[in-house]
Amino acid sequence: MGNLTPELSELRDETRELARSYGLDCYEVIFELVDHDELNMVASYGGFPTRYPHWRFGMEYEQLSKSYAWGLSKIYELVINNDPCYAYLMRSNSVTEQKLVMAHVYGHCDFFKNNAWFSKTSRKMMDVLANHGSHVRRYMDRYGAEQVEDFIDVVHSIDNLIDPYSPFIRRDDGARAATEDGPTVIKKIAAKDYMDRFINPPSFLASEKQRLLKEQAQQLRFPQRPARDVLKFLLDNAPLQSWQQDILAMLREEAYYFAPQGMTKIMNEGWAVYWHSKLMTRHLCDASEVVHYCDTHSGTLASRPGQINPYKMGVELFRDIEERWDHGRFGPEFQACDDPEVRRKWSQKTMQGRQRIFEVRRIYNDVTFIDEFVTPEFANAQKMFVYGTNSTTGQLEIVDRDYRKVKDQLLTALTNFGNPIIRVVDGNFRNRGELYLVHDWAGADLQLEHAHLTLHNLQRLWGRPVHIETKDGGKGRLLSHDGKEATATDITPSSLGALALGQGTLPS
Amino acid sequence: MSKVRRIDQDHTRFRKIVRGQIKQHLKQFISSGELIGKQGEKYVSIPMPQIALPKFRFGDNQKNGVGQGEGANGEPVPGQQGPGSGAAGETEGKHTLEVDVSLADLAKILGEELELPNIEPRGRKNLRASAGRFTGISRSGPQSLRHFRRTFIEALKRQIASGTYDKDNPIILPVREDMRYRSEKPREVPQASAAIIYMMDVSGSMGREQKEMVRIQAFWIDTWLRQQYQNIEVCYIVHDAAAHIVDQHTFFHLRESGGTKISSAYELCQQQIRDKYPAGEWNVYPFHFSDGDNWSSRDTERCIELLKSSILPDVNQFCYGQVKSSYGSGQFKKDLDAVFRSDPKVITSDILDRDGILTSIKAFLGGGR
Structure with missing residues (x-):
C-alpha cells in the first residue's frame, strides 16, 4: 500500500515507532507520494479523490493551482480521517519536510482516533464517499446532470444548518407512541389515603395539570422541539423525490463527517504541531537539517498581527497546559490565588503534564479548550488582544488586552464554527404549511443579501413559503420568500422566536 | 495520465458556468465598467459574486476579532493598510469571488453575444507565417x-x-x-496588423461621465480588435481647438476647456496614417468620440472634406460615437449622416447613456470590416 520510496518507507516506520513510543495511538497510515498537481486535485475534493462531481471542486482546483503556480501557497500535508488513515506527501518536498509532515500526520491521526468529537464519524469515509460519488453519477445519468447539479447547489447552500452535537444526543423516538393514547391523566404520587391531600395537594395537582397540558401542546407542535438540524427536518418532511432525498441524506452525512474537524481546528493542528516538533527536535532531525527544519516550522507557526494562527495558538496552549500540570499550577488553590507574582513562581513537582495533555486531546473541543485553558498569563504571554473598528478612521484598532475579553471574543468566533445558529420552529406556520426559522441572534446580524438567496433555496426544497426571524440593526426582522419574491418586514420578536430560545410559554 | 481526470471534468464545468455567467451579465459588466483596471496582459479578473453559493452567514458590519502582537489600546492593529491608502471603507471584508478569464475568451463571448462577424483583414491579408x-x-x-x-x-x-x-x-x-x-x-497564421486611432473631444462640454463612457467603449473595442489582429497599435488623440497625441492615461483623464475644432483632430489622424500606418500594411480603425458640438459649420465642412479625400480611402472603417452631454448640440452626427449615409465605411452611433454602449459597440463592430 502506498507508493513510498524505500528511503521514505524506512522513515515512515521510524516515525511510527517513535510516535507509538510516546503513547500516540494511531490507525495505520497510508502515505501516497503525489506531485503538486495531484495534491491540488485531491485537496480540491476535500481529500477524497472519489467524490461526486461538482463544479465547486473545479473552482477550488483552479484557485489552488493558480496560487501554487504563482508561489503564493503550497499545501504541505493532507490527511484523511479514515481507518486506515490516508495522507499525501508532496513529491517535491525535501526529506526534512517529509519527516516533518509524517510526524505531523501521526499527530493528526492520533487525534482523529482518540478525540471524543470524532468518535461518531465514519472511519470508512473513503468508501462512503466513493459510494456517494457513484450514486450521484447514476442520478445524473438518469435525471440529467443539470438537474442534479442544481439540486446539489441548493443543498450546499444550506449544509451549514446542522447540529454538530446531535450525534451525541440520544433522542427518545418511542416517546410519541407511549403518550399518544388516552386522555390526560394526572399522575398522583402514591400515598396512603390519609396522607394524600398532603402529598398531592391541590396546588401540586394544578401545576401538574399545567405541565401535562404544556407537554400536550408540545406534542401538537411540528416540529415538537425547535430543530437545529434543519437538514434532517427537511429530509423527514420536505416533499422530495427519492433521488433528492438520497442526495440530501448523503450531503448531510458529509457535513456531519466534516463538522468535528471544524470544531477542533485549533486543537487538532496544535496537537499535530506539538508532536512534529517533539519528534523532529528530539529524534528525527539531523544536525544538518536543523536550519531547514526551523525555517519550515516557523513558516507553519507564523502569525500575522491581526489574526490567530490555529497552529500557533493550539501548540502554545498544549505546551502551556503541559507546563502547568508539571508544576502544579492547577486546582482550586491555584485558581483562587490572584497574586500574579505568586502564580508565576508557583511550582510543585506534580509532573502530570504529559498525562494531562493526552486527556485534553481526548475530551475537549476548541470551545471548551479555549474556555478552560486560556489563563491571564497565557493571554499575556501570547500578546493577545481584541481589536475593533474605529468608526471614524475605519481602521482596526486594539481595543483591549484583558484576557476575559479576549476569551469572550475567541469563543464568540468559534461558536458554531462562526456560523449563525438557526432553528426550525414551525413547519406549519399560520397553519398553511409554511416553514418558520428563527435565527438565534447573539450580537451579529445576518448578511441580508445572502440570507434572501439562501431562503429562496430553502423555499425550493420546502415548496411552500419560508420565513426566518432575525434582527437587523437591533430591530426584529422577518425575512420571507414565497418562491416568487423576497420580502422583509419589521416585527417584534414573536412567541415562536422566544420558543426557539427556550424561553417561551406556549399558547395553550 | 492519459485518462481524463475527474477534476478536469469538474473544472471544465466550472469554466462553463463562468462563461455562462459572463454572457448572462455581459450588459451589466459592460455598463458598469468594473472590468477596466482589473485587466492584465492576457487575463482580466471578473468579480463574480453570483457564482458563490449563498449561505446563512454573518454580515461584515461588526469587524472585531482577536489578534496577537504588540501595541497599546487604541493603537491601530499592525499590518493593515495605513490611513490615506484610501478606500478602506469600501473594500473591507468583501471577499468577492473573482475569476480570471482570458481576454481572448472575453472577446469570444462579446462576439457571440453581439453576433459580431470576424474581420476580414485587408492589405497583405494572405501573408501567412509557417509555424509548423x-x-x-x-x-x-x-x-x-x-x-x-x-x-x-x-x-x-x-x-x-x-x-x-x-x-x-x-x-x-x-x-x-x-x-x-x-x-x-505547415500551419497558417494570419499576419495582419491593425492600428486603432482614438480621437476624443476634451472640450469643456465633455464631462467625467462622458469620458467614462468613452473609456468603457474603448476597452471593449480594444478587446475585440486585439483578438482579430495579432499586432495592434493604439494611438490616442485629444482635441479641443487643437489636437495632440497623448498617452492612454492622459487620454481618459485630461480635461480641457474651450472650443472644439474637430478638423484639427482629423488632420492629425490623417497625418498619423500617412506617416506611421500606411494603408498597404495596416488595417486602420479611427474612432472619434465627441458630444457633437463643433466650432463652426465651416470646420465641419473641412472635416467632411478630410474624411472624403484622405482618411476614408486609407482606413477599414471610420467610427464616430456621439456621447450625449448636457451641452452638446449633437449637430455633428447629423452633418456626417447627411453626407455619408450610404457609405458603409462610416459608422455613426449615439451613446445616450451607459446602456447605450452595447448597441454602439455592435454598430461599430457589426460590419466585420
Missing part, C-alpha cells in the same frame, strides 16, 4: 522523426494480411514500406 508542428505522418523522413507506434501498426497490418503473423510468437518486423515518420504540417 509535427502533426502529420509521412512515408519518408529522417530516422529521428520515426513514428514507432505507427510503424509497428503498419507492420502488424501487413503481417496479418499476408498471414505471416503468428499470435503465439508475436514477433513483428517492420520492413521499409512499413516505416512511418512524423512530418511537419
Whole structure:
C-alpha cells in the first residue's frame, strides 16, 4: 500500500515507532507520494479523490493551482480521517519536510482516533464517499446532470444548518407512541389515603395539570422541539423525490463527517504541531537539517498581527497546559490565588503534564479548550488582544488586552464554527404549511443579501413559503420568500422566536 | 495520465458556468465598467459574486476579532493598510469571488453575444507565417522523426494480411514500406496588423461621465480588435481647438476647456496614417468620440472634406460615437449622416447613456470590416 520510496518507507516506520513510543495511538497510515498537481486535485475534493462531481471542486482546483503556480501557497500535508488513515506527501518536498509532515500526520491521526468529537464519524469515509460519488453519477445519468447539479447547489447552500452535537444526543423516538393514547391523566404520587391531600395537594395537582397540558401542546407542535438540524427536518418532511432525498441524506452525512474537524481546528493542528516538533527536535532531525527544519516550522507557526494562527495558538496552549500540570499550577488553590507574582513562581513537582495533555486531546473541543485553558498569563504571554473598528478612521484598532475579553471574543468566533445558529420552529406556520426559522441572534446580524438567496433555496426544497426571524440593526426582522419574491418586514420578536430560545410559554 | 481526470471534468464545468455567467451579465459588466483596471496582459479578473453559493452567514458590519502582537489600546492593529491608502471603507471584508478569464475568451463571448462577424483583414491579408508542428505522418523522413507506434501498426497490418503473423510468437518486423515518420504540417497564421486611432473631444462640454463612457467603449473595442489582429497599435488623440497625441492615461483623464475644432483632430489622424500606418500594411480603425458640438459649420465642412479625400480611402472603417452631454448640440452626427449615409465605411452611433454602449459597440463592430 502506498507508493513510498524505500528511503521514505524506512522513515515512515521510524516515525511510527517513535510516535507509538510516546503513547500516540494511531490507525495505520497510508502515505501516497503525489506531485503538486495531484495534491491540488485531491485537496480540491476535500481529500477524497472519489467524490461526486461538482463544479465547486473545479473552482477550488483552479484557485489552488493558480496560487501554487504563482508561489503564493503550497499545501504541505493532507490527511484523511479514515481507518486506515490516508495522507499525501508532496513529491517535491525535501526529506526534512517529509519527516516533518509524517510526524505531523501521526499527530493528526492520533487525534482523529482518540478525540471524543470524532468518535461518531465514519472511519470508512473513503468508501462512503466513493459510494456517494457513484450514486450521484447514476442520478445524473438518469435525471440529467443539470438537474442534479442544481439540486446539489441548493443543498450546499444550506449544509451549514446542522447540529454538530446531535450525534451525541440520544433522542427518545418511542416517546410519541407511549403518550399518544388516552386522555390526560394526572399522575398522583402514591400515598396512603390519609396522607394524600398532603402529598398531592391541590396546588401540586394544578401545576401538574399545567405541565401535562404544556407537554400536550408540545406534542401538537411540528416540529415538537425547535430543530437545529434543519437538514434532517427537511429530509423527514420536505416533499422530495427519492433521488433528492438520497442526495440530501448523503450531503448531510458529509457535513456531519466534516463538522468535528471544524470544531477542533485549533486543537487538532496544535496537537499535530506539538508532536512534529517533539519528534523532529528530539529524534528525527539531523544536525544538518536543523536550519531547514526551523525555517519550515516557523513558516507553519507564523502569525500575522491581526489574526490567530490555529497552529500557533493550539501548540502554545498544549505546551502551556503541559507546563502547568508539571508544576502544579492547577486546582482550586491555584485558581483562587490572584497574586500574579505568586502564580508565576508557583511550582510543585506534580509532573502530570504529559498525562494531562493526552486527556485534553481526548475530551475537549476548541470551545471548551479555549474556555478552560486560556489563563491571564497565557493571554499575556501570547500578546493577545481584541481589536475593533474605529468608526471614524475605519481602521482596526486594539481595543483591549484583558484576557476575559479576549476569551469572550475567541469563543464568540468559534461558536458554531462562526456560523449563525438557526432553528426550525414551525413547519406549519399560520397553519398553511409554511416553514418558520428563527435565527438565534447573539450580537451579529445576518448578511441580508445572502440570507434572501439562501431562503429562496430553502423555499425550493420546502415548496411552500419560508420565513426566518432575525434582527437587523437591533430591530426584529422577518425575512420571507414565497418562491416568487423576497420580502422583509419589521416585527417584534414573536412567541415562536422566544420558543426557539427556550424561553417561551406556549399558547395553550 | 492519459485518462481524463475527474477534476478536469469538474473544472471544465466550472469554466462553463463562468462563461455562462459572463454572457448572462455581459450588459451589466459592460455598463458598469468594473472590468477596466482589473485587466492584465492576457487575463482580466471578473468579480463574480453570483457564482458563490449563498449561505446563512454573518454580515461584515461588526469587524472585531482577536489578534496577537504588540501595541497599546487604541493603537491601530499592525499590518493593515495605513490611513490615506484610501478606500478602506469600501473594500473591507468583501471577499468577492473573482475569476480570471482570458481576454481572448472575453472577446469570444462579446462576439457571440453581439453576433459580431470576424474581420476580414485587408492589405497583405494572405501573408501567412509557417509555424509548423509535427502533426502529420509521412512515408519518408529522417530516422529521428520515426513514428514507432505507427510503424509497428503498419507492420502488424501487413503481417496479418499476408498471414505471416503468428499470435503465439508475436514477433513483428517492420520492413521499409512499413516505416512511418512524423512530418511537419505547415500551419497558417494570419499576419495582419491593425492600428486603432482614438480621437476624443476634451472640450469643456465633455464631462467625467462622458469620458467614462468613452473609456468603457474603448476597452471593449480594444478587446475585440486585439483578438482579430495579432499586432495592434493604439494611438490616442485629444482635441479641443487643437489636437495632440497623448498617452492612454492622459487620454481618459485630461480635461480641457474651450472650443472644439474637430478638423484639427482629423488632420492629425490623417497625418498619423500617412506617416506611421500606411494603408498597404495596416488595417486602420479611427474612432472619434465627441458630444457633437463643433466650432463652426465651416470646420465641419473641412472635416467632411478630410474624411472624403484622405482618411476614408486609407482606413477599414471610420467610427464616430456621439456621447450625449448636457451641452452638446449633437449637430455633428447629423452633418456626417447627411453626407455619408450610404457609405458603409462610416459608422455613426449615439451613446445616450451607459446602456447605450452595447448597441454602439455592435454598430461599430457589426460590419466585420
